[in-house]
Structure formats: structure tokens, C-alpha cells
Amino acid sequence: MIWEIDQPEDRPDGLDAAGRPDPAYAAALGLIRAPFGRRSLAFVLDILFWVVLQLPLWIGAVPLLLKLATGTISPYGLVNHPGFVLAAVMAAITVALSLAFLIVQWVLQARRGLTIGKGFTGLRSINVRTLEKPGAGPVLLRALIVGIAGVIPVIGTAVILASPTFDPQERGRGLHDRAARMWLIDIRGGLNPYDEKRMRIARKTVKAEPIPERAERPSLATPTRPGARPDYRPGNRISAGVLGVNRAPDGSAAPAEDAPATGPGVIDAAPVAPSPAPASETPPAARIGLRFDTGETVPVTGPLLIGRDPDPASAPGAEPHRLLDESRSLSKTHALLTPTAGGLEVVDRGSTNGSAVVRAGVETTAVAGVALPAAVGDTVRLGDRLAEVVAL
Structure with a gap:
């Protein structure tokens, strides 16, 4: 018996299924x-x-x-x-x-x-x-x-x-x-x-294929109608189970006698009004990262100095991060990345092959020493390396 191994066809990019130029x-x-x-x-x-x-x-x-x-x-x-x-x-x-x-x-x-x-x-x-x-x-x-x-x-x-x-x-x-x-x-x-x-x-x-966005999962308190108050809000957990609050259709707490029958692990309680969140509390901002063409994801939690062998002395307070680059298109100290609200800023450090931000297919080249904003979903080009700005 002769075993035949299918070799992958060496086809250039840009051909349709019939092998014709697209x-x-x-x-x-x-x-x-x-x-x-x-x-x-x-x-x-x-x-x-x-x-x-x-x-x-x-x-x-x-x-x-x-x-x-x-x-x-x-x-x-x-x-x-x-x-x-x-x-x-x-x-x-x-x-x-x-x-x-x-x-x-x-x-x-x-x-x-x-x-x-x-x-x-x-x-x-x-x-x-x-x-x-x-x-x-x-x-x-x-x-x-x-x-x-x-x-x-x-x-x-x-x-x-x-x-x-x-x-x-x-x-x-x-x-x-x-x-x-x-x-x-x-x-x-x-x-x-x-x-x-x-x-x-x-x-x-x-x-490059777009990175699929994570689907948002509704919580128990998410209303099904815009502007409507949630019908159910989980109460505090205790060792015996969950202490729940039953609400009437108008949004007010229902009387205790209208509550469903108790069962194992559930304890009836008087209506408890939700405690308002402190005014000083704000939802945490999304962490920003770069997902490179090699699949590596680099979080940008603070000023980050990117290059083949970045010099920390060139940007005090920035964390140096080495990137492998076989084509050597990256400079030793290539760019400084700083997280912002909803993205980051790219500051080219006078690299040989330059930096840029690609948005909707349009590339904007970074001027050395000048901050260039990049939002989530944009692509950052560092030399020949490509990385997508993602929310972690």
C-alpha cells in the first residue's frame, strides 16, 4: 500500500476559488x-x-x-x-x-x-x-x-x-x-x-482577520424594555441560600404575603430597598493592550517603551518591552506607548522604519516625537510589525 500525503498548494494571495486573480x-x-x-x-x-x-x-x-x-x-x-x-x-x-x-x-x-x-x-x-x-x-x-x-x-x-x-x-x-x-x-x-x-x-x-468582539451577557438585573426598572434584583447571599426581593409590576417592593412560597435554600424576607452606590464609585476603565500579528498580546497599563532592545534611560518612568523581530524592521528603541481613555498614544522615537496608525484602511504616519492617538480597533504599525489596539 502506498500512502499519499497531500502537500499544500503554493498559491499566491489574491486568487479566487478557481485560481483567477481577484x-x-x-x-x-x-x-x-x-x-x-x-x-x-x-x-x-x-x-x-x-x-x-x-x-x-x-x-x-x-x-x-x-x-x-x-x-x-x-x-x-x-x-x-x-x-x-x-x-x-x-x-x-x-x-x-x-x-x-x-x-x-x-x-x-x-x-x-x-x-x-x-x-x-x-x-x-x-x-x-x-x-x-x-x-x-x-x-x-x-x-x-x-x-x-x-x-x-x-x-x-x-x-x-x-x-x-x-x-x-x-x-x-x-x-x-x-x-x-x-x-x-x-x-x-x-x-x-x-x-x-x-x-x-x-x-x-x-x-489580518478582525478580532471578534466578546458578546455582552445580560445580568439578572438587565431590563428587557428600554427605560424599565429591573423586575428582580439579587439580594445578599447567606449560608442558607439567596435572600431575594420580589417586586411588583410597578417597580415597588411587593408585600411579604405575596412572595412565592419558601423552599429549601430560600428565605423570605421583608422588602429591602437597594442601597445606592456611593457617588465616588465609578466603573473601572477598560485595560488597553496590543495584539501583535504573531498572536502575542502586550498589555499597556502604563507608559511602555517598545523596541528590539529599548533603552530605559531614553524615557524615564516607562517600562521597556522587547519584541522579537527577525526582519529587523524595528529599531532598538522604536516607540513609546501611553494608555488613554479608549485607546493609547503612539510616540515614535525617531525609528528607522517609522510608526503609523491604520484606521478604516487609511494609514497616518507618526511624526517623531509627536503623539499620534489610536483607538480600540485601530492597527498600529511599528516598522513591519502590526498590532491591533484591543480592550482587555
């Missing part, structure tokens, strides 16, 4: 499709740069080739023409520059999603499934499709340029993009996926 996931990360105007401008800029590289050929070699084509000179006369050597050199310069241009464009787009035109217009190409670099093969396939379409004058190029407007997913992907599984995005108005730190934080924020 536009909602990309939108939640902050990725925005490239605008059609800037996309066309990037294409035109790449073409113009290519034309500039052809100038040595057109200026130094084409006039001599035109004389050969019109019969003004013979092939023998072409080779022995005084300008033949210059024409050959100019043609070789154009070929060398064009080849270098194509290789640089190919490598840059495969590894960084970047061309000269995309760099000027703030666009990047990514793999639509992994949301990472597209790779050399897809970039080459995409370029070949554009080149083949250009064989048909005007019409072929026009179809390629107009095809992003007919994307059924409304993500601005043209025919060549869909064939190569690529997506062109705007990094000026949205997230730059090649910023590894920001991308990692965005994935963690989207992937």
Missing part, C-alpha cells in the same frame, strides 16, 4: 490600474526614444542607400564611394544602440516592470496573479504580440492601443496584457508593488 484583493491593497492617457503617452515616449536612436542610420547611411536604390551609383560605386566608411560606421552605431536599448528595456521591465516611457509617466508592469515582477518570458511575449500587430499598418497598432478599454474585468488590460498575464498599474495614485516594505505591510493588513 480584482477586489488588488483594490484592497491599494493597486490602481494605469490611466489610458498616461498608458498611451508611455508607449509614444518609448517609440520616440527608439526613433532618436535611428538618426545616425538615417543621416549617415540612408542617403547613400537611396542613390544605390535609384541607380545613381552601382554596387561597385557604393563600396568605393568616399562616404561609404562613414555610412557603415553610422549604421553600426544605430544597430548597437538599438540592440542595447531593446535589451535594457527587456531586463528593466522583466525585473522592475519599468521602461523609459513608464518611468516618466509613473506606471509599472506586474504579474497579474502574483502582483510581483512579470518575468522575462511574459515581457518578451507581450512585445512580440505588439510587434506582430504593427505589421498591419495603423489598424494593428490601433487595435492594441484600444484593447484595454474592452477589458471585461475593467482593469485596463489589453489583448497583449492578457496573453502575457501582465497588468499595468499607476504608482503615482496607488501603491507601488516594487516597494517591498509597503507591499508587505499592505498584504498583512488585508490578510
Whole structure:
């Protein structure tokens, strides 16, 4: 008998059940499709740069080739023409520059999603499934499709340029993009996926599940009708059982003879009015804590100094707390946390990778030395570490 062990499938985040890219996931990360105007401008800029590289050929070699084509000179006369050597050199310069241009464009787009035109217009190409670099093969396939379409004058190029407007997913992907599984995005108005730190934080924020709130359990004194007085209030406990108070429907204490029959463990008593609580007593405030992405919960009962190895001398009176951080995105003394009513305050201590508070998907970066408030339910970012503000 052969035992087979199912290996977990290595699937990137952001795919639906059928393995197709989910536009909602990309939108939640902050990725925005490239605008059609800037996309066309990037294409035109790449073409113009290519034309500039052809100038040595057109200026130094084409006039001599035109004389050969019109019969003004013979092939023998072409080779022995005084300008033949210059024409050959100019043609070789154009070929060398064009080849270098194509290789640089190919490598840059495969590894960084970047061309000269995309760099000027703030666009990047990514793999639509992994949301990472597209790779050399897809970039080459995409370029070949554009080149083949250009064989048909005007019409072929026009179809390629107009095809992003007919994307059924409304993500601005043209025919060549869909064939190569690529997506062109705007990094000026949205997230730059090649910023590894920001991308990692965005994935963690989207992937993190909200912590379910603890359901409030009603007590015996909780009224079922708003504004109504409780029908029953437990009395003091004694060794024989519970001394209860029966109340009439109008809220007043019922006569002793109307009380239910006594039983084992229950003692009838005269109506006892509830003693009012002292005016000085107030309900205790909820304790605040941070629940980190590793599952660790750190209570914030007083000023807390967070970091890989916080220096207590930098914040007298604050309790230092070490956090494990394999990525070393945390500074030794990263931030000072101070509990407040309903949350806490985050004071960045000049850390290298900064601190921020994320509320409703919007991140507010902390300025070093300035307190940034965070309420229960917000997410605090310390470097690459994420923690939710919770009530303990």
C-alpha cells in the first residue's frame, strides 16, 4: 500500500476559488490600474526614444542607400564611394544602440516592470496573479504580440492601443496584457508593488482577520424594555441560600404575603430597598493592550517603551518591552506607548522604519516625537510589525 500525503498548494494571495486573480484583493491593497492617457503617452515616449536612436542610420547611411536604390551609383560605386566608411560606421552605431536599448528595456521591465516611457509617466508592469515582477518570458511575449500587430499598418497598432478599454474585468488590460498575464498599474495614485516594505505591510493588513468582539451577557438585573426598572434584583447571599426581593409590576417592593412560597435554600424576607452606590464609585476603565500579528498580546497599563532592545534611560518612568523581530524592521528603541481613555498614544522615537496608525484602511504616519492617538480597533504599525489596539 502506498500512502499519499497531500502537500499544500503554493498559491499566491489574491486568487479566487478557481485560481483567477481577484480584482477586489488588488483594490484592497491599494493597486490602481494605469490611466489610458498616461498608458498611451508611455508607449509614444518609448517609440520616440527608439526613433532618436535611428538618426545616425538615417543621416549617415540612408542617403547613400537611396542613390544605390535609384541607380545613381552601382554596387561597385557604393563600396568605393568616399562616404561609404562613414555610412557603415553610422549604421553600426544605430544597430548597437538599438540592440542595447531593446535589451535594457527587456531586463528593466522583466525585473522592475519599468521602461523609459513608464518611468516618466509613473506606471509599472506586474504579474497579474502574483502582483510581483512579470518575468522575462511574459515581457518578451507581450512585445512580440505588439510587434506582430504593427505589421498591419495603423489598424494593428490601433487595435492594441484600444484593447484595454474592452477589458471585461475593467482593469485596463489589453489583448497583449492578457496573453502575457501582465497588468499595468499607476504608482503615482496607488501603491507601488516594487516597494517591498509597503507591499508587505499592505498584504498583512488585508490578510489580518478582525478580532471578534466578546458578546455582552445580560445580568439578572438587565431590563428587557428600554427605560424599565429591573423586575428582580439579587439580594445578599447567606449560608442558607439567596435572600431575594420580589417586586411588583410597578417597580415597588411587593408585600411579604405575596412572595412565592419558601423552599429549601430560600428565605423570605421583608422588602429591602437597594442601597445606592456611593457617588465616588465609578466603573473601572477598560485595560488597553496590543495584539501583535504573531498572536502575542502586550498589555499597556502604563507608559511602555517598545523596541528590539529599548533603552530605559531614553524615557524615564516607562517600562521597556522587547519584541522579537527577525526582519529587523524595528529599531532598538522604536516607540513609546501611553494608555488613554479608549485607546493609547503612539510616540515614535525617531525609528528607522517609522510608526503609523491604520484606521478604516487609511494609514497616518507618526511624526517623531509627536503623539499620534489610536483607538480600540485601530492597527498600529511599528516598522513591519502590526498590532491591533484591543480592550482587555
